[in-house]
Amino acid sequence: PPKPAPPTGKKVAVIGSGPAGLTVAGDLARLGHSVTVFEALHKAGGVLTYGIPEFRLPKNIVEKEIEYVKKLGVKFELDSVIGRIKTIQELLEEGFDAVFIGTGAGLPYFMNIPGENLNGVYSANEFLTRSNLMKAYRFPEYDTPIKVGKRTAVVGGGNVAMDAARTAKRLGAEHVYNIYRRSRKEMPARIEEIDNAIEEGIELVLLTNPVRILGDDKGNVKGIECIRMELGEPDESGRRKPVPIRGSEYVIDVETVVIAIGNGAACRQTEAWISDVLSQELAGRGIAYVIVNEAGASVYSTGPVGREEFPHLDAALRSAVSIGRRLQDPLSELVKIEPCSIGVGMYQHDVKARHLRASLDDVVASCVNFVGVDLNTASPALLRYVSGLNQLTAQRIFEYRQAHGPFKCREELKQVVGIGESTYVQAAGFLKITGGTNPLDATWIHPESYPAAERILARWGLTPAALADRTKVAALAESLAKTNLPQLAKELGVGELTLGDIIAQLSRPGRDPRESLPQPVFKRGVLKLEDLVPDMELRGTVLNVVDFGAFVDIGVKWTGLVHVSQLAPRYVKDPHEVVAVGDTVQVWVREVDRERRRVSLSMVSPQERAELEARRRRPHVLAGGTAGHGPPPPRSPRPA
Ligand SMILES: Cc1cc2nc3c(=O)[nH]c(=O)nc-3n(C[C@H](O)[C@H](O)[C@H](O)COP(=O)(O)OP(=O)(O)OC[C@H]3O[C@@H](n4cnc5c(N)ncnc54)[C@H](O)[C@@H]3O)c2cc1C
Structure with missing residues (x-):
């Protein structure tokens, strides 16, 4: 060392x-x-x-x-x-x-089914600890016993379940069943772990869930009663929800049951602790917190980009920096990670990696070009997605900037090795320069349209320098809004679409389209289910969108569901028309089912709902009235 x-x-x-x-x-x-x-x-x-x-x-x-x-x-x-x-x-x-x-995170979850306290039922933690640490397999030479019997059932589909099943086999069980409630495709264990388990003779019992564990008169396990499942609609994890098939119960004879359905990671407890500190020690200081998705942070911190950006920092610190930056500018940070590593749900495993990468790359490129990039601050990872650029030219731009300092104008791009005229024409409109020699370089107007932009400015007695003056820009925007577009297009000899774009840019130079999006949700405290009352207004983050609605995190342990009929005050055919994963949305509580721990939410405000109701109740007017027009009332929810 x-x-x-x-x-x-x-x-x-x-x-x-x-x-x-x-x-x-x-x-x-x-x-x-x-x-x-x-x-x-x-x-x-x-x-x-x-x-x-x-x-x-x-x-x-x-x-x-x-x-x-x-x-x-x-x-x-x-x-x-x-x-x-x-x-x-x-x-x-x-x-x-x-x-x-x-x-x-050593607190194992149990299933809360009858019979879990019988002799021969273990959590995977206990089973593996007895075997690995206490050498129970050498009982009575070592003090700790372990009961395996001839037939063992392991419940769960993750790596821990695979480890427990293979351990049971090594401890002498003749037959090991691995019971999992979804299909093999949905098993969270790594593929090679599942393959290894099957090779060793573990029997996968898929689409099956235990309902109770049966014991003999001495309190020892003698069987596990299971019910067959079928896959229904996706839940908030993005996976299809297993639904029991009525009357399909059956018993598997086993002497040992190992439960491997996960451990508590204490995320909610950590949040509760932060919320307590904010409301006690730090009360009155106006401090809020926000939960940022950490997906892929370790991919960044241990990969080439993270190592290059922070060669002297530990990987954990690089991850922390990356997570923090995601709040400031998510796009610039997330482009540094292969999109496949930021996946939501399990679907990415179902498609060919090559196709997925190509299609995700297209999505990222279109996002980057839609927002645009600051030529003097962008990382090579961001620059490579700009239209016309690639990994090599992005790296060269970065190196040019390091050697010569910030670019002073867009034209200077042509000095970079490998950027010829055609690359320049493709890329220039997506790269802006603030504080450079030409104020038009700070807008998203393409250099080819500079003459037209200058002519428009001249018409209002201005030069590009005016774009740095907020009052002048505001007056110009007001006046441009009243312009007769087709007539001006004809006079300037430019297309109406191009002119519309130029006018939009002159009215709000260098605008970031993300400015008009909702801000992230800053929280001050954790909500309990008991705090929720009907019509309470909250902001939340969309975790998943399914065909019957959207699951929204509102800071309560149980994710709320906005049913498709509650996504908008109009008929919505496909929820994806209205919401996307990661969106910040305003919601109102509709109903709280404390017993089943379900929260149903609405994105239609109580006022809108009341108006719709009133409209629905109003008598039909045949002539001159409005009845029958306008948005249809929300449909009644289907059971989720
Ligand atoms: C069967 C199994 C297989 C796994 N396979 C993989 C895998 O293939 N790849 C992978 O990346 N991850 C795997 N994991 C997960 C990985 O092991 C954990 O993420 C990792 O061990 C967590 O590290 P930790 O230091 O936070 O906690 P732990 O490893 O849980 O260590 C915590 C330690 O704290 C001690 N402790 C607890 N309370 C106290 C106290 N009050 N006072 C003193 N000491 C205390 C505990 O005894 C324990 O030794 C697996 C986990 C299991 C259970």
């Missing part, structure tokens, strides 16, 4: 020795801080040691990592559950200057 920096005299306590704790401990020790790791279990390594089985991650690799951290001077205190042996406050009082909490 590298020699640590000279001691800083600072002491840090790290709670948990999983990958998070080990990374923090190692990095801080290298900076010269004195670090102690407190680990609840008798062995360090977290899930790498007790969760992931040996056949997938040999333990000597994990041990080498731990040894490396120890050589940097980090001390380990095992069998130390913080919160039990001492509190964080006590650690601080003992002289630790900072505490890092890296305790993982």
Whole structure:
């Protein structure tokens, strides 16, 4: 290991020795801080040691990592559950200057079905820990028993379920069923993990969900009752929702059940904590928070673009910078990541990667060209999507800028190696320069239209310099709005469409079309289901759009549904006409079903709804009246 920096005299306590704790401990020790790791279990390594089985991650690799951290001077205190042996406050009082909490997401989910407390039912965490860490497979030589029996059922479709199923097989189960409620295509486990499991003889029992676990008179598992499922409409995760088929229940005889349906990652708890801090310690300071999608941040931070932009930063810090920048200018940041890595839902796995890439590239290019790019600040990743440019020319523009300083005018682009006349003509209109020698370069007017733009300005007694003066631009815009477009087009000898574009640009030079979009949702506190009342107005973010409506995150744990009939005060055939994933929308609460934890929302305001109702009730007037015209009332919702 590298020699640590000279001691800083600072002491840090790290709670948990999983990958998070080990990374923090190692990095801080290298900076010269004195670090102690407190680990609840008798062995360090977290899930790498007790969760992931040996056949997938040999333990000597994990041990080498731990040894490396120890050589940097980090001390380990095992069998130390913080919160039990001492509190964080006590650690601080003992002289630790900072505490890092890296305790993982170890709280397993259960299905809440009858029989989960029978002997022979394990969470995957417990099952794998008993096997990996406690060496239960060598019982009675080791103290911890593990019950596998001849037939084992593992419930869940992720990597953890695959690990548990393959472990059960290795522990001697003759037959292992892997029960999953959706189809194979939807299994979240990596394809090779599923293939490996099948090769080892694991039986996939797909489109099936357990309804109860059956026990014998001694309280031991003797079977698992399941119901067959069919795939219905997509839910908020983008995957088709499994729906039970009535009367299809049947029993699989098993002696062991392992439940591997995920662990809590404590995201909502973290949000609740931030919300508490804002309302208590930081009350009255007007601080709000916003949740930014982190999809693909690690792809950026460990890829060539992240490494090049921040060669001296750790990957985790690069990710943090990328997530922060997404709030400032999402487009400029997200173009640095392959669009496939920012996918929503599972559909990207169903199409050919080559086709997906080409079609996503087209979408990104059209977004970039629609917004336009600042030639003097854009990264090569953004420039390469500009019409006429490619990776090489984008890189050359970037290098030219580094060698010669900012571009002073669009014409200067032609000085860049590889940018000939035709590339210039294609690209120039999408690249703007603010503060350059020609004010028209700060607008989205193409250089070919400069003479026409100058003639228009001259007609109002102005020169391009006026575009930098807000009052002059406002007066010009007002006057241009009254212009007879066809007549002016004829006089100037330009097409009406081009003239319309020029006028729009002269009226709002260099306008960013995103300015008119809704702002991101800044929150001040977490809402509970109990806080929601009908007609309450909220802002939310669209998580997914399906044919019966849109799922909207309104900051409550349970995502709300805007049914298609509630998307607009008119008939909507396809929800995609009205909303898209990521849109910020204004919604009103319609109904809250506390028992089933369902929130139904509307994008039609209560006033609009009342007006529509009134219009519907008004008697029909045959002549001169308006009855029967206007938007039809919202349709009654179909069950979701
Ligand atoms: C079976 C399985 C297979 C997986 N396969 C993969 C894979 O193939 N690829 C992949 O990228 N990820 C995989 N993961 C996920 C990955 O292991 C986790 O994302 C990762 O381990 C999280 O690291 P962490 O340091 O945050 O937490 P953890 O690894 O959970 O470590 C937290 C540590 O904190 C300790 N701790 C908790 N509370 C206290 C306390 N109060 N005091 C002291 N110590 C405490 C725990 O004992 C534990 O050692 C898998 C997970 C499982 C369970």
